Amino acid sequence: MHQVLVVPILAGLSGRGVKPLTWASCIVALVGVGLLEQGGAPPGVGDVWNLLSALFFGLQVVELKVLTIDSTSS
Numbered sequence: 001m002h003q004v005l006v007v008p009i010l011a012g013l014s015g016r017g018v019k020p021l022t023w024a025s026c027i028v029a030l031v032g033v034g035l036l037e038q039g040g041a042p043p044g045v046g047d048v049w050n051l052l053s054a055l056f057f058g059l060q061v062v063e064l065k066v067l068t069i070d071s072t073s074s
Contacts, residue, residue: 002054003061004029010058 005026012018 002033002051003057005033006054006058007061010062014062016062 008018008022008026
């Protein structure tokens with residue numbers, strides 16, 4: 001679920017345009033994650049692994065898009 005949030009954030013931080021609808025969708029997803037996490041167990045090691053997984057997945061998606069565009073334009 002966190003990948004849905006990480007990919008647009010990484011794309012925006014790297015200077016790529018992110019549509020306003022995408023940002024709105026990220027906010028809705030973040031609210032949904034917040035609702036799902038209410039009343040659960042306190043954060044643990046598994047949560048850290050989950051966030052790291054989302055970060056690396058997002059990096060892979062953003063970089064793969066860059067490499068794909070670069071390879072098709074040459």
